[in-house]
Each structure stands twice: as C-alpha cells, then as structure tokens.
Amino acid sequence: MASEIVRNLRKDIHVEARSRTALNLTLSFSVTVTLAISLASAGARMSPGTLSILLWIVLFFSAMNGLSHIFVREEERRTETFLRLYSSYEAIYLSKLLFNVAFMCIIETAILPLFIFFLQIDVIHSAHFIAAAAAGGLAISSAATILAAMVARAGGRGSLFTVISFPVMMPVIWVAINATTISLDPKAHPSWNPCFFLLAFSGFIVAMSFLLFRFVWLDE
C-alpha cells in the first residue's frame, strides 16, 4: 500500500504543480486577509486573545479555500472512476490526507511570519506558539480530508464545505485559540495539554475517517 500512497501523492503534487490553482488561490486569500486586518487595525496594539482569534479565523478560512480541492478536482475532471479502479480506497484516503497536511503546512509557513510581521506580535513562548499552530493545522487538515470527500461526492457545491466543516472543527479552533493566546501572553504559564488534545483529536478523526472513507468514496 505504501507504494500506492506514494504514487497517488506524486500524482496529486504533479497536478497541483501544473495548475497551482488551489495553492495560488489559498495563499492570495490568506495574504489579502492578513493585510486587510493590518490595514484596518492601523498599527493598533491588540490583546493576545484578539490576535489569536484573528489568526485562527484567517487560517480556518484559508484552509476552507484550499483543502476541498483535492477531492472536488477529481469529481470536476471526472477522474474519480479511474482513481477508484486504479487504487485502493485506503491508499486514496491516506495520500489525500498527506497532501492536505502538507498543504496546510505551506499555508501556515506563509501566514505565520506575515501575521507576526504586519500585526507586530511579540511571541513570548515561541515553542508553544509553533506547537499550537502545527497541532491545530494538523487537526484541521485531518478533519477537512473526510469532509472534503463528502462534499465532492455531494456535487462539490461551493459554500457547503465551510458549512459542514465549521461546526465539526469548532473544538479544534476553540482549543487552538486558547493555546495561541497563552503563548502570546507574558503573564500566562503555558502548558502542552492543548497541543496533546489537538494531536489526540487528529488521531481520533483520522481513525474514524479511515473506517468511514469506504462508505463515502465507493458506490456499493
């Protein structure tokens, strides 16, 4: 199965590298929103809580712009039947999950420095800040993969992905906002517990998705 996963992943990277639709769109969206927030705040100093909320709103909606493409593209280009014949459903799910995790990493790598630079953020506990962003990103991409498959099979209607994802991802956003707030607050004593929660959530949702993917992906 490992070779199947690598083959599918390579195919997805090639397709994305050729068009760069999802990546360009997501990065443009996230940079625009970050700059819009910076311009609107006009250099005003914001509390760690407000900054964390804004950061995770930007990350969440950027993810919503990009993470569904991985499955919706297959339906739009009518390649899903070929993919079903060519690869096992387990390999398809795992390769798409890995692609989404990598995609989220790229978004975060682009957004976090911009956000820190334009909103003049002092990161007090940098290890906790990076861990919260990484664990939060992993949890979002884990939950988004199965939901993206559902949306693609439902016809890939635009706003449906955000509508079904937001409430399911709310625990992730809630905990990630708290963890980020603590990492930016000089008076707070940071803890690794929120990061452990986010990692546990990711593990749980990946296990559930792995079991359910067959029913979403195959027409039995």
Place this chain on the structure above:
Amino acid sequence: MKWFDRITHSIHILMPLAIIMAFLWAPPADILGESSRILYFHVPLAWVAVFAFAVSGVLSILYLSSKNETKRDTFDAYAHHSAVLGLLFTLMAVITGSIWARISWGSFWNWDPRETSIVIVLLIYLAYLSLRAVIPEPNRKGRIGAAYLIIAMSVVPFFVFLVPRIYESLHPDTIINAERTVHLAPQMRATLIVSVCAFTALYGRLLFLQGRVSSLAQRIEEIYDE
C-alpha cells in the same frame, strides 16, 4: 415494532403526570422561586436532544454495517428522523434556556460555555440537513449522511460534556457533577425524573410516527410507480 409502539404510548400517562408534578407538586427553588419550574422542561429537552443525536449515530452505524436492503432503508430513515427530532428538541431547549437566562441572569443570551456549545451542536445538525439536501441519489444520500452523523456523534460529547466542565459557566452545577450527588430536594428530583421519562417517551412516540409516515409515503410512491 409493536413493542416500541406500546412503550411509547406511556406518553399519555407520563406527560400529564410530569406537568402536574412540575406545576403543583414540586416546591419552588430557594433563590429562583417559581421560575425554577422551567427546570422540569429545559433539562429533559436537553437530555432528549443528546439522546436523539446518539440514537441517530448508532442507527447510522447499523445502516452502514447492515447487508439487508430493507433493514438498511429503515435504519437510514430512522437515523434521519432521530437527527431531525434532536434538532427540534435542541431548539426547544435553547428557547426554554433563554427564557430562564432572562429571568436569572437578566438577558436572553450570555455566551456562556453551555450556550455556545448548544449553538454549535445545532449548527452541526443543520449542516447535516444541508448536506443531505444537496445529494439527489438516495443510496449516496444515505451513506454520506450516515458517515457525517457518525462523525457528528463523536464530536458532540466534546461540547455537551467537556466544554461546560473545563470553562467557567454561569449554569448551575450539573446533575452529574464531580461530587456525584444530586443537589435537588427529593420532590424536585422525583419530578425531574418523571419529566425526563415523559420527554423520552414523547421522543419515542414522535420517532415512531415519523417512521410510519415515511414508510407510508414510500408505499404510495411505489404504487404510483407500478
């Protein structure tokens, strides 16, 4: 399903009994006074909502694991009806809770962790209805809907049980609390138990009736097709 029909008929005794006990038998609470009687409707509604969502999740698992076509259709229909009923009971729990919040805390909505949680649970199941509505093909609708209900069932405990215990809440201590004791007078406790049973029976009755209506609608469709 005859046994289920018979059990749910207990609603005809339990609901009038719960209403009489709530308004005439149970004493008013010490500080909250007469307004505390809303407890006998708000708490059971919230309990039945969570129960209905759990039932929809379990029926979805049965739907996905069953091989029998007729049984699968029944599980799918009942899972969907249970989710819809859960949504209805959640909405009623929010309305009764808001009335109680206005009397106790001075405003209808306070963004208390428990209030926030219930709104997110509402959003999850509204999203489920949106997802189901856009899929035209019945078999795919059933499978994707069931997968979403299972994911929803696994996320709901976070909002219902975890959040109110982690974050400070304006809500009174929960019935199932850290001390594992019920902070209610015996008469109030008995009324609450009867009320929970009455609303559970109401949910069962509504689920049964909805199931019958949908199977009759399916029969009519089949007759038209013939």
